[in-house]
Amino acid sequence: MHFDYSEKVKSLQRTLLEFMDEVVYPNEKTYEEQLQQAGSRWTVPSVMEEMKEQARRAGLWNLFLPDEEYGAGLTNLEYAPLCEIMGRSLIAPEVFNCSAPDTGNMEVLVRYGTREQKDKWLLPLLDGKIRSCFSMTEPDVASSDATNIEATIEREGEEYVVTGRKWWSSGAGDPRCKVAIVMGKTDPGAPRHEQQSMILVPMDAPGVRVRRMLPVFGYDHAPHGHAEIEYDRVRVPADSMLWEAGKGFAIAQGRLGPGRIHHCMRLIGAAERALEQLCKRVRRRTAFGKTLARQGVVQEWIAASRIEIEQARLLTLKAAYMMDTVGNKAAKAEIAMIKVVAPNMALRVLDRAIQALGAAGVSEDFPLASHWANARTLRLADGPDEVHQAAIAKLELRKYDDK
């Protein structure tokens, strides 16, 4: 067993870290200021496009995609430490064209898209020219069980008609969001996991209406955002279907594996940055005659945080290794485990950092509060903790079927 990264990965890590220091961190405030100054928050700050161009020139582009034809051709294990670095800033993943939900959508298009679908949607996504959203969750049903989805996709001649109400479609607030992957039922009479399909819907198709944007603890996450969208008898050509009718569930499983582990990698980066900010601060601040760093309780927070980050990283790397070697399906226990571990770990580390920074910790002068809000959503998004725990327990119990 090797615990070292390859030379290729180490070199990319160095370039990425330098890029974060020189380009991303200094522009975090500029990004927010440009959003504030624009008439509407649902516009793209010009600094984002500038940073994207710089990242592309630096060869830090589409690193998430293992596919060699379309992406950087890195394995999940190679990408993990790079994605972790991107997770240190909430604006960074987009800079490198590695942000959700576009990454998951691009993987779906690479795996299941036809030549025409790839030309129309994948290439501009890979180029960072357009963005996309993923519409699965619905307000009216418990969507953690995707078999509950009620939206319909009905065949009428050479078209499909998409009808349903979705919410939490992330990324739909962005004016560059041009396409949604929508999950709905094509055949309610089919076996439970073959009723659903996924279909490509242009955001400007008649009948697509963004009803409202949903804030997260007051953060609007503009211009990306999370939308409630009505699909009102939206007509799309029959060749907009992904893979084939009835494969929606199978695609969802494949899509969510890489997406989940990417979230975990980024959360480790967020936790690392929080611990770094905690340590720097407590060394500087003195209360009751000694630096905060010399308080036993603060040292306990630091030690617990370091231990938990290391544990989470190792499990993430193991899950990534399994995905590379035995495939996403066989790695499902490890993916489920890390999907529970990483957000909870990040929340604990972030909370300690917030406490150690005092009131500054909950302000927007530091990224801790916004990272905490983001991490909290990841105990729900891409499957709530309890659903993953149930899956882990099921797999564990199955080992004793014959015993």
Ligand SMILES: Cc1cc2nc3c(=O)[nH]c(=O)nc-3n(C[C@H](O)[C@H](O)[C@H](O)COP(=O)(O)OP(=O)(O)OC[C@H]3O[C@@H](n4cnc5c(N)ncnc54)[C@H](O)[C@@H]3O)c2cc1C
């Ligand atoms: C910020 C954010 C972004 C999101 N982005 C997207 C997106 O881009 N596209 C998209 O389609 N969706 C997105 N979602 C939605 C997310 O995936 C769903 O919220 C999630 O799958 C849970 O579905 P639900 O909200 O309907 O909760 P429900 O299914 O109603 O579940 C509610 C709670 O019930 C409990 N529960 C459920 N099942 C079990 C079980 N088996 N055992 C024990 N307890 C259980 C859990 O505690 C769960 O949190 C996003 C959500 C957030 C918060």
